[in-house]
Amino acid sequence: MGHSDFWRGGGDGPVSPVTWPSRKTVLALVHNYQAGDRLSEFMQVVEADPRVQVVYTQPPGSMFEKSGAEYLRRLDGTVLPWEEAVRFRFDAGVAANHGHLEQVRAPVLVLPHGTGFSRMPARGYGYGPPAERAVGGAVRGALVRYGRVVPAAIGVASGWQRSALLSAVPEAAAVAHVVGDPCYDRARASLPQRERYRRAVGVGAGERLVVAASTWGAHGLLGAHRELPERLASELPPGHVAAALLHPGVWWAHGPRQVRAWLAPARRRGLRLLAPTSPWMGLLVAADVVIGDQTSGVSYAAGLGTPVLLADGGPADVAPGSQVEALHRHALHYDPEAPPGPQVEAAVARHDPGWAAAFDPLVTSAPGRSVSLIRSHLYRLMDLPEPATAAEAEPLRLPRFVGEDGEERAWAA
Numbered sequence: 001m002g003h004s005d006f007w008r009g010g011g012d013g014p015v016s017p018v019t020w021p022s023r024k025t026v027l028a029l030v031h032n033y034q035a036g037d038r039l040s041e042f043m044q045v046v047e048a049d050p051r052v053q054v055v056y057t058q059p060p061g062s063m064f065e066k067s068g069a070e071y072l073r074r075l076d077g078t079v080l081p082w083e084e085a086v087r088f089r090f091d092a093g094v095a096a097n098h099g100h101l102e103q104v105r106a107p108v109l110v111l112p113h114g115t116g117f118s119r120m121p122a123r124g125y126g127y128g129p130p131a132e133r134a135v136g137g138a139v140r141g142a143l144v145r146y147g148r149v150v151p152a153a154i155g156v157a158s159g160w161q162r163s164a165l166l167s168a169v170p171e172a173a174a175v176a177h178v179v180g181d182p183c184y185d186r187a188r189a190s191l192p193q194r195e196r197y198r199r200a201v202g203v204g205a206g207e208r209l210v211v212a213a214s215t216w217g218a219h220g221l222l223g224a225h226r227e228l229p230e231r232l233a234s235e236l237p238p239g240h241v242a243a244a245l246l247h248p249g250v251w252w253a254h255g256p257r258q259v260r261a262w263l264a265p266a267r268r269r270g271l272r273l274l275a276p277t278s279p280w281m282g283l284l285v286a287a288d289v290v291i292g293d294q295t296s297g298v299s300y301a302a303g304l305g306t307p308v309l310l311a312d313g314g315p316a317d318v319a320p321g322s323q324v325e326a327l328h329r330h331a332l333h334y335d336p337e338a339p340p341g342p343q344v345e346a347a348v349a350r351h352d353p354g355w356a357a358a359f360d361p362l363v364t365s366a367p368g369r370s371v372s373l374i375r376s377h378l379y380r381l382m383d384l385p386e387p388a389t390a391a392e393a394e395p396l397r398l399p400r401f402v403g404e405d406g407e408e409r410a411w412a413a
Contacts, residue, residue, distance in 0.1 A: 022053040024091040024382045027080075027106055030058050031097035033067035033248035036075070038096040038113040041182040042374050045391050051384065054078075057085035059100040067252035074277060092381040098142035098150075107152030107381045111374065114296035115181070115323060115363060116161065143169050153377045155179035158365040160321055179373040180366030182393055184300055187281045188367065190396045191304065197286040200398040201243060201272055202411035209241050210344055211283060212311075213292030213301070216249030221293045221311045225336055226262075228291070228311065233269035237341050243272035243401075245283055245297055251276035260402055267402065275408035278400040285396065289344050291334055299323045302331070303363040307351035309334045309343060323362035330355060 026046055030036040047054050057080045058068045072079050082100075090106035096113035143149055149169065154176045156162050162176050190197070203209045212229050214221035221228060232242035244263065251259055256276050260267075267273055274283055284290065284301050292298035293312030302308050302323075310327060311334035318324045332347050334340075366373055372391040379386045400408040 020050075020053070023051045024384050025053045025055060026378070026382070027085060027090040027093040027104065028054055028056045029093060029095035029097070029101070029104070029108075030056055030068050030071055031062040031095070031099055032064035033071045033252060034064070035062075035096035035113045036068060036071035037248070038111065038183065039094060041186065041393060042111075042371060043094070044394060045371055045375055046378065049387055052382070055080055055085070055090070057082055059095075059097075059103075061099050062097065064249050064252055067248045070252065070277075091383070092378055094378060101150045102145040108150070109153040109155060109374070109378050109381060110151040111155045111179070112157060112161075112181075115157065115184075115299045116296075140168050143172060149175060151175060152381055153177060155374055155377065157181040157184075157370075158362060160362060160365075164319065164321070177373070177377060178365050179377065180364045180368075180370030182370040182374065183281060183296075184303060184363055185368055185370045186393050186396050187285055187300060187304060189393075190282065190285050193395070194285055197282040197396070197398065200410050201241070201283060201286050201401075203241050203286060207239050207241050208288045208344075208348075209243060209286055210236060210289045210291065211243045211245055211287040211297075211301075213245040213284075213290055213295050213297040214250060215247045215293050215295035215312075216253060219293065219312055220247070220250075220295065221291070222246070222250060224293075225311055225334070228334075228336075228340070229263060229271055229273075230266035230269065231340055232291075233266045233271040235340055236344065240341070240344070241272065242266075242270065243274065243283060243287075245274045245280055245292075246276070247295055248276065267404075272411055273402040275400045275402050278408060279397040280399060282396045283399045286399075289347055291340075291344075294318070294324050298327065299363055302327060303356055303360050305353055305356040307347040308332075309347045311336075323359065326359060326362055330359075 028039055028043055043054060046052055055078045056072055056075060058072055059082055062068060086103045093104045093106040093108035095108055096111050101108050149172050152175060154172060156165060156178055157180055159178055162178055165176050166173055201209060210232055212221060212232060217223055229244045236242055263273055274280055284297055287301060287306050289307050290298055290301040291309040291311050298308055308331045310331050318328060334343060371393045375386060375391040398410055401411045403409050
């Protein structure tokens with residue numbers, strides 16, 4: 001039964017089946033901006049199928065709910081209010097976060113919204129004794145409701161992540177699948193075009209691009225070293241270009257206007273500040289050194305073979321066996337008491353290009369195959385034969401930066 005039958009049976013439907021008689025409908029759940037950004041790595045493959053209509057909605061409750069609303073506002077797709085979306089049945093759902101999935105009337109495929117499975121959530125307040133913590137993303141309470149595993153399929157990037165998931169939810173064994181990482185695959189495929197992305201960042205021949213990458217929260221790069229972007233812009237020696245890549249949670253927790261104002265002094269000194277709605281992986285493809293925390297971008301950079309300096313709150317909550325633990329064991333750590341220039345030089349001099357090959361399996365166990373694997377699982381949930389054409393993701397788009405007037409544009413080299 002296709003979507004038009006479901007909607008006719010439920011009354012007025014949000015999409016008319018008359019103009020384009022598609023056979024199946026997919027509900028994409030955008031909890032927040034980072035989840036929408038991750039779904040965009042894959043959804044264009046489904047949207048190109050003339051047999052499928054994709055509809056978007058935003059489940060409530062995310063701490064970055066405002067960012068999800070902004071993503072959907074810019075999406076230019078069919079967006080249903082949550083209260084309306086849960087009225088209808090869909091042939092499949094796809095999400096990059098947990099939360100309220102049990103209310104969706106569809107078999108849901110859940111994907112990570114980053115490299116994931118790297119840290120254990122901070123302990124909450126209370127009066128009882130501490131309890132064992134599951135790895136973030138593998139929390140039983142997020143995956144199990146009323147005695148049942150909620151997702152119909154769970155995609156993870158690596159075999160290690162699948163093991164971490166099943167250690168918390170062994171009942172998920174039949175629905176947990178290694179699908180690789182589409183974001184990482186696109187970045188790897190873009191490496192031959194690296195000079196194109198460097199030109200978009202305004203990096204000249206012979207210059208070195210240093211990217212500061214920060215997640216949200218007190219233990220992220222900005223939370224621990226908020227002076228670092230300006231220090232990079234003002235203290236790096238000639239021939240170096242500084243850029244900043246901020247997690248959506250930073251932008252929308254404080255507001256883009258406020259973040260731009262706080263970083264205005266660094267921008268006046270030459271910092272390239274990636275715009276909050278810009279594609280971001282191209283900046284990592286262009287980078288020569290990345291200074292950052294536990295954010296996914298740092299793991300991606302290490303896998304791409306880029307020297308990394310860690311500047312976060314330390315390994316206390318890092319999951320054993322994860323890619324972030326491997327980074328803490330291998331990478332140099334940023335010293336806020338020392339000039340950044342020599343530390344960047346040391347990271348480059350100490351870097352072992354062969355280490356990326358050993359690190360790569362912690363990021364993905366299915367290199368180059370992620371979009372194809374995800375498509376197979378989603379079409380299986382829809383009970384629809386896959387298209388005869390190969391599943392291919394679009395090339396990475398060029399990054400955009402905050403201009404002097406606050407507008408987003410490519411950097412003028």
